Amino acid sequence: MQKPLLAYLVVVLLMPGMLTLVAGEVNAQASDPYFKQAIQEHRSGNYQQAIFYLNKYISLHDVGFLKRLFGGDDQKMNQLASAYYYRGQSKMKAGFYKEALGDLKKASRYGQDFAAAYNAVGHALNELGRYEEAIGWFKDALDINPTMAVTYNNLGNSYLNLEKFREAISNFNQAIRLDSTFALAYNNRGAARYYNQDVAKAHENDIKRAIKDFSKALKYDSTLILAQRNRGIGWRMLDEYE
Template structure:
């Protein structure tokens, strides 16, 4: 006989939801939970990396390169695969002249991202900064192989060849850079300097003027025009160029010094003295201005003052050969022949033909 089941009035059905504890999760559930946790952690790391990266870019744009490097390091620490952080960190290290650090950064980046032409280009810059020209050449060549349309790679390769005094090769690379980017004045200026070193002064002036058409307010280009025109014995043209350079940058000590040389060669000694003194006032560590002043005082037969100023130039730069020549000449007139011969010998050892001539003619 079946027993009947009766429901009594007032009976309460259980309506509470039950949530499983972790130890009761299935394997699939646990994997899902772990993946969500990891995703959240990754998202937080990426966000932190991006924040530090953005701060690094901001600092870089303000030319606070060392602080920018610190921010890029934080970005990389949060996301070790963020290649843009590596790249900009390396660029900042190059700008800060921390070439060994930049070399390591770009080598790491190249390992992470094969075929990255700009990384090879920037590593080439680092090698160039370390004066490792052979490895720099290889990296520039690889950068060009990977991206034949990057004008900066050709430009930097040109600067490397210029430093090696291979002016024909430098001209070739500067010309290619100009073909790819005709708007940039730098390649015109530097190709002009190649022509100047080859004593092809009209071609040099042509390129300097082309650079100035791109940007008429480049004081260093105007200075180059002045030095080239001085070599052409066009002193009026040189003075005009130096005056323009100084009007663009009133603290451009090189232009004051070079204008002083042009005035000296014209025989305007008083004005030359003012320019050399102005150059030293702006940059007290600029040895050529002190040495040039020594030369003027020698011309004025103030040999003691000439010796003093040449000694000052040597104290600033112990490897500045012209200062030893000038001091030797002053000491000769002060009847200090042993000291004069020591100075000329030092100048000769530093590669000065004037020092060699003075020493061989007076001290043997």
Template sequence: MISTTFHGTRKYARHEPLRRIVGWLGTAGFSLGASVGLSVSSDAANPGQPVVARVEMRFATEDEVVDIISKGDLLTVVEDRGEDYVIVTHEGTRGAVDKVNAVELAESTDIYTELIEEFPDEGRYHTLRASAWWALGKQKEAMDDFNAAIKKGYEEAHAYSSRGLFYAAQGDHDAAIRDYDKALQIDPEDVTPMINRAAVHMAQSEFVKAIEDYSAALEVRQDNAALLRQRAIAHKAAGKLDDAIADFDRIVDMNPKDVAAVMGRGYIRFQQREFAAAASDFSAALELDDQDPVAWNNRGYNRYQLGKSAAALKDYNQAIKLAPNYALAHQNRAWLLATADDESLRDGEAAIESAEKACEINAYGNIGDLSALAAALASVGRFEDAVGWQEKVVELAPEDVKTFAERMLNRYRNEKPYAADPVAAEKSEKEAAEAKANAEAEKKNAAALEEAMKKSSE
């Protein structure tokens, strides 16, 4: 077979001169030297990650202060240069800051605690400390801080939007929806809570509502590939496969090298039983990345559906070469080797080996693997073993496939091999048996008649 959004920083101009950000020397007797003895995490922040200003700092040129960073401000890391970070502020200003003056988000709770004590009526610091608690995995403390911020009257949209994210992560979808609704009520122009609400609708299987939210967001962020991809997934989940294809088409038209979109479209075409088109998409994906075992496996399965078993087998083998523990590729290979219409490709013992490998990888808990193993054993006449594994399949099978599993079990008990359509196979086998019996009867009748005629002539 086939396999959270926070507010971002504004983009900055790359030609903007890089300014040195230094500790602010004019605040209440604070000196930059006082911070030098503080420990700095040995784990540097990666590009794109936020760091927190430990002290108040200034953007400075040779003769003037250009901008000020407040203690507790979030800064986005652009580059790690060893002793300092190149950062960009929320306002889009780019500069360099000594690592001693910035800490990673998970290490910033003490900074925000100091600010909360200094400004007890300022709810914003509670939201920032909540993010730090969350980075530490302390969900209760994070929620307490968000609640405290809102209780103090901090009615900014992002407070509700961020708390909604945390509710969603805890599985409280209804509370998350309420917070996203409130955030949109405060700031209807901000699509971030709308996008996050769509994700919750997806988790609730409310696919139509998710599509509506993604569509509304796309009116603001037109041709946004990430949103188109999410809406395509929602369309697919809602059974609107043509609409999902249209979204993937739009992404690929904008960027023919978007492998994920090509792969996504190929999978939906497979679901539509357009096997040739699906195989074409997976071939295109392989031209972009020939090291992807999923693309090899998926193309192989669609080729198998097209009757190109030899080509499918090569694809499965390549998938396994790239990913030796790729269970689904082993399972597909086992099915092909055990049941291929082309008898020259059949290899029961190799099928058993592949099926057993798939079962081992999935700890004998996947009914597809177990079914393949039973079919492979039956293909070499080991019906007693096939019956044992097929009984396990029947035990694990959901209701929609249990009848088929039971029919296969009866076939193996009757020492008959796997059949994709057991009812048709039984009918065909019955007709063949009757034809054989009739032929034998006619042969016996002819022999008896010949013997009678011989005796009569004598």
């Protein structure tokens, strides 16, 4: 049987129109030419250029560990956390997940209740196949902000890759409860129902429920090719029951 495909989402703070939410500090940095240019490059998909400008910004504003530890004020620390966060995100977008981890962990350490950074570390770990570690970071993110639907989606993907299907579906359910239009979560919940067949043979009704999930995903995002493919798999599976 062809396996269904999963959909990952890094973090809600990188979705269109949400950029100003990063640690509440992006507006404070908007006047800095290096940071401003880095964000423009990131939005344009020029991730190597974004990294270049963030390197410049960080070299000017990261004053060293001891001063951070004993003399850094919260606002400056949050601003620095935002810079590390975006450099880590740019590295991930460029496919350098291992290299991104250091930056994202610094962002989580320097930022004040920076849930998005914890979520991003978890995403990088998922991409590296370190699912057990990722779960801990996602849970830490949810301890800070339990309303992040994207984190429940990513946590569900960690469990799914570990073949813990009930836990996966439970987290996709929570993501959908928080955002009833979350197309990726519908796709992933449907995929989890398919994968569960290898452990407990899915009833025909389970497949129909999965197809409904894929249809919901397409209702909210008609361009989601993963859901289109997965729904096609479901229809073929139903043919086998006839």
